[in-house]
Amino acid sequence: MSRIPLQTLATVPEASKPLVEKALTNNGFVPNLIALLANAPAALETYLTVSGINARASLSLAEREVVQLTAAHTHGCDFCLAGHTAIVTKKLGLDRSTSLQLQRGQATGDARLDTVQTFTKAVIASRGAVSDEALAAFKAAGYDDQQALEVVLGVSLATLCNFANNLGQPAINPELQPFAPGVFAS
Numbered sequence: 001m002s003r004i005p006l007q008t009l010a011t012v013p014e015a016s017k018p019l020v021e022k023a024l025t026n027n028g029f030v031p032n033l034i035a036l037l038a039n040a041p042a043a044l045e046t047y048l049t050v051s052g053i054n055a056r057a058s059l060s061l062a063e064r065e066v067v068q069l070t071a072a073h074t075h076g077c078d079f080c081l082a083g084h085t086a087i088v089t090k091k092l093g094l095d096r097s098t099s100l101q102l103q104r105g106q107a108t109g110d111a112r113l114d115t116v117q118t119f120t121k122a123v124i125a126s127r128g129a130v131s132d133e134a135l136a137a138f139k140a141a142g143y144d145d146q147q148a149l150e151v152v153l154g155v156s157l158a159t160l161c162n163f164a165n166n167l168g169q170p171a172i173n174p175e176l177q178p179f180a181p182g183v184f185a186s
Helices: 017-027 032-037 041-055 061-075 078-091 096-103 111-126 132-140 145-168
Strands: none
Touching: 017 032, 017 041, 032 041, 032 078, 032 145, 041 145, 061 078, 061 096, 061 111, 061 145, 078 096, 078 145, 096 111, 111 132, 111 145, 132 145
């Protein structure tokens, strides 16, 4: 049971209602993260706005999802691990083994994805103050300063989601349960 109420269309604050309705239309269900954030209209608006900005980044969808999964793993957010594992499995079509490795914070054997994962871990661990070597390794793999900052953008988005979920402790929606840690590995 969530420690903070999960809002429905019937109970949601007026300022959050159009945002919840949009999430319902886009997903076919209201993810419990949205229902949780709806308690604070500014937090929900920030999440959706930053998500839209992140989607326009030069990093590929796969690379952006590696950032999200790495942050969720690091921050212990099972809800986000389930949601982003669903994306990489269903939308990107990554094989189960690669998706599971990402969910577990493990290297995949894909040099580009592993570089993003390693750099994301360094950004989180150092709160952005990565070593010269970590930044140089990221750039040596073909990334640039813009993409380094886009990793920070992705981490900021993930931090909002991960911390909100860790605070509220909402259940993982039934639609995402097959991708939940422990379940997905079966």
